[in-house]
Amino acid sequence: MATNQTTAQKMPHNLDAEAALLGCLIIDADVQGDILESLREEDFYQESHRLLLKAMKEIFASRKTVDTVTLTDRLRNNGTLERAGGLQTIVDLVENTPSAANYKQYLAIVRRDAVNRALIRAARDIIENSQGVPEERDALSYAEKKVYDISKEEDGSNLEGLADNVVIQQILDKFTIIQADPTALQGLETGFTKLDEITHGLQKGTLNIIAARPGIGKTSLAMNIVEHACLQRGKVAAVFSLEMPRAEIVQRLLCANAEVSMERALSGRLDSKDWRKLIMAGDRLTKSRIFIDDSSAITPQEILSKCRRLSSAEGRLDLVMIDYIQLMNNGERQDGNEFNRQQEIASITRFLKIMAKELNVPVIALSQLRRIQTKDPQLSDLRESGAIEQDADIVMFLSRAESRDDEARATVTGATELQIAKHRNGSTGRISLRFIGEITKFVDVEDVGRPSEEPDFSRKKPRALDGDDIQLPPPDGGDIPVD
Numbered sequence: 001m002a003t004n005q006t007t008a009q010k011m012p013h014n015l016d017a018e019a020a021l022l023g024c025l026i027i028d029a030d031v032q033g034d035i036l037e038s039l040r041e042e043d044f045y046q047e048s049h050r051l052l053l054k055a056m057k058e059i060f061a062s063r064k065t066v067d068t069v070t071l072t073d074r075l076r077n078n079g080t081l082e083r084a085g086g087l088q089t090i091v092d093l094v095e096n097t098p099s100a101a102n103y104k105q106y107l108a109i110v111r112r113d114a115v116n117r118a119l120i121r122a123a124r125d126i127i128e129n130s131q132g133v134p135e136e137r138d139a140l141s142y143a144e145k146k147v148y149d150i151s152k153e154e155d156g157s158n159l160e161g162l163a164d165n166v167v168i169q170q171i172l173d174k175f176t177i178i179q180a181d182p183t184a185l186q187g188l189e190t191g192f193t194k195l196d197e198i199t200h201g202l203q204k205g206t207l208n209i210i211a212a213r214p215g216i217g218k219t220s221l222a223m224n225i226v227e228h229a230c231l232q233r234g235k236v237a238a239v240f241s242l243e244m245p246r247a248e249i250v251q252r253l254l255c256a257n258a259e260v261s262m263e264r265a266l267s268g269r270l271d272s273k274d275w276r277k278l279i280m281a282g283d284r285l286t287k288s289r290i291f292i293d294d295s296s297a298i299t300p301q302e303i304l305s306k307c308r309r310l311s312s313a314e315g316r317l318d319l320v321m322i323d324y325i326q327l328m329n330n331g332e333r334q335d336g337n338e339f340n341r342q343q344e345i346a347s348i349t350r351f352l353k354i355m356a357k358e359l360n361v362p363v364i365a366l367s368q369l370r371r372i373q374t375k376d377p378q379l380s381d382l383r384e385s386g387a388i389e390q391d392a393d394i395v396m397f398l399s400r401a402e403s404r405d406d407e408a409r410a411t412v413t414g415a416t417e418l419q420i421a422k423h424r425n426g427s428t429g430r431i432s433l434r435f436i437g438e439i440t441k442f443v444d445v446e447d448v449g450r451p452s453e454e455p456d457f458s459r460k461k462p463r464a465l466d467g468d469d470i471q472l473p474p475p476d477g478g479d480i481p482v483d
Helices: 002-009 015-027 029-035 047-061 068-078 086-095 103-130 136-154 166-180 193-199 218-232 246-258 262-266 272-287 300-314 341-359 387-391
Strands: 207-212 236-241 289-293 319-323 363-368 394-400 415-423 429-436 441-444
Touching: 015 029, 015 047, 015 086, 015 103, 029 103, 047 068, 047 086, 068 086, 103 136, 136 300, 193 415, 193 429, 207 218, 207 341, 207 387, 218 236, 218 246, 218 289, 218 319, 218 363, 218 441, 236 246, 236 300, 246 262, 246 272, 246 289, 262 272, 289 300, 300 319, 300 341, 319 341, 341 363, 341 387
Parallel strands: 207 363, 207 394, 236 289, 236 319, 319 363
Antiparallel strands: 394 415, 415 429, 429 441
């Protein structure tokens, strides 16, 4: 018991600053309107100060002004007047605060100490949790969440007017830059000409959904975008594959970038030209910065945690790809309690949107569609939750002519349509693509048959998010044949 009291005495606090801030709230109605709603009882260390704040917030919520009379009356009705120090304490607060001019300084001191107390309590919880958690991943995730929750609580913003003209001028400056060079502020290029024209690239802080039925190629399309961003533009990308193992992802990347038939590779029918192309593609991949995590049971919180660490280690992060939403869980199912799956998906997509904003990168999340027959996909076909449509900045549907029994177009092998069904900041539209199945690669229709260009860049070796290197399997049969 003595140890707890000693620890409590060491908790950061400043009773003078707390009293001064409460005095400012009593004597100045403008200060009440400015900060009272944002203050929390736990911001104050002393119990009597917490009781005073609670009564002030109740008075303010009832659209009355806080003053000595209303505050005393509220405390008396709550039965907490004596615990709050009595009438004399309230009078002392007013008399010892001649002016409210310095309330922001008092507030800063109170908030600083409150955050430090919260961090100390979180540290204790982390210590206790770490002593009983068998998995290091769970311990790290718990620790990061405890600290992140404190940071999120403190990261508030206020309603601000436009009189200072700062935001308006920033927007006008942005338009001026774009007027001089339409590509100056373009987002992340996807490698598909028409898609980039409509979206102006994938913008930072956006949630972009690619939805399709199984087997249509949504994973291939997303990986084509990752490949273009990292190998052609030297970007840093984090890929989270909940369905496909890392080796299969790399296999697809290798064949797609080399433009070598994966079927021929798997059946042992590669010629010397194919081998040269695969070796060159492997060299390009090892110099890229594509990071792959194939954890099958991963939460959005864990994805955010890994992305924060990757961004810190690499100095940047440009793109996140998640395959796919319906395989995720938010970690809230406990003790076998029934949980509404639609609510879970809604919480997941909301978190992904918040994650995109915090990391300031475009997030591509894949989604399945409900079973459809001959009609075009609709936003209502997004499986399990309308929240996907609500939270997404862009929703794209991928469909192949063959899958829609469209006889007029099914004669064109690989004919695929990418429909932009929702675009929060621009127009929608339909884009024709061609899917080359043997190399799992989508291309613009006008690029069919056009020779590929060699990328020119120098980057680090791609590796998994947990630090394991991605290794390309050596061919069987000894030496690689060369012309």
